[in-house]
Amino acid sequence: MDPISAQQPIPVRQLLPALLVTTLLALLVYLVQFDQGALSQSGTFLHELMHDGRHLLGVPCH
Amino acid sequence: MVWTLVLRGLVVGAVAGLLAGAFAFVIGEPRVQDAIDIEEAASAHASLIPVIPAHISDWVVSRDEQRFGLFLATGLYGLAVGGVFGVLFATLRGRGRARTDYELAVRLAGALFLALVLVPFLKYPANPPAVGNPDTIGDRTAYYLVLLVGSALAMLAAARVAWAVPDGAVPWKRPLLAGGTFVVLVAVLMLALPAVHEIPADFPAQLIWEFRLSSLGTQAVLWTVLGVGYGIASYRAAQPRVAAQRA
Ligand SMILES: [Zn+2]
Numbered sequence: 001m002d003p004i005s006a007q008q009p010i011p012v013r014q015l016l017p018a019l020l021v022t023t024l025l026a027l028l029v030y031l032v033q034f035d036q037g038a039l040s041q042s043g044t045f046l047h048e049l050m051h052d053g054r055h056l057l058g059v060p061c062h
Numbered sequence: 063m064v065w066t067l068v069l070r071g072l073v074v075g076a077v078a079g080l081l082a083g084a085f086a087f088v089i090g091e092p093r094v095q096d097a098i099d100i101e102e103a104a105s106a107h108a109s110l111i112p113v114i115p116a117h118i119s120d121w122v123v124s125r126d127e128q129r130f131g132l133f134l135a136t137g138l139y140g141l142a143v144g145g146v147f148g149v150l151f152a153t154l155r156g157r158g159r160a161r162t163d164y165e166l167a168v169r170l171a172g173a174l175f176l177a178l179v180l181v182p183f184l185k186y187p188a189n190p191p192a193v194g195n196p197d198t199i200g201d202r203t204a205y206y207l208v209l210l211v212g213s214a215l216a217m218l219a220a221a222r223v224a225w226a227v228p229d230g231a232v233p234w235k236r237p238l239l240a241g242g243t244f245v246v247l248v249a250v251l252m253l254a255l256p257a258v259h260e261i262p263a264d265f266p267a268q269l270i271w272e273f274r275l276s277s278l279g280t281q282a283v284l285w286t287v288l289g290v291g292y293g294i295a296s297y298r299a300a301q302p303r304v305a306a307q308r309a
Contacts, residue, residue: 008156009155029142029143053086055273058278059206
């Protein structure tokens, strides 16, 4: 029932590579929420495509 | 171990994002369309005033494509948020006060929803198209991000306070100290940041209210599915190992 009660912390050394992934994922959030073509190099296509999602996710859009 | 936890976050996050997209499509999308109709009518009226460009009608992506794009946006957002959630989960596992993976997953999702969604929403709530002033979008985005980051830091401070309280303390000590820390820090931040009042006087109040609820609901679906789903996946992943140990 309580299999994890003796959880061992994962050493920081092993966690560091995951920070790199976090940076990439943060870029992805930026792409969805704020990018206007600078990152995606698609002009404003992706920006416009994801327009309604931006509003409904609560990000200031326009 | 780390990558298993991150991958779990990516998968559960993508599912959570798509389900949130389904909620947003059914509940939120009609409100977005109503607001765009109002915006179109207003810009047709105001065509002599060149300040506000007609927003949607000038775009290369059609409205139908934007409705599909909604799922792309929430799916990618869920994927990214889920991956970050997995990294945080891996970092906090065994370090905080949660005793099980399920408990940690649900608490982490709740804390992140509070800090990253609810607090920013209270001061700078989601707005449908046609509500914001295009000239202030830069400022509004900056305020929103400052509140978001500040709120996340306040949550981190509250977590540290919570972890410092020993398990043997009276039951109200931890929630009151941690909750108090969060509320005070967020209150100071909210009072310091400027207010935004841009809703046009003739914009239907009912539509604003319904849009904002549907936006908050979209985020609530995402974070609930992410937290509970991640917790269930973690619990189930640990089961065979326990059974093997007992045998
Ligand atoms: Zn917009």
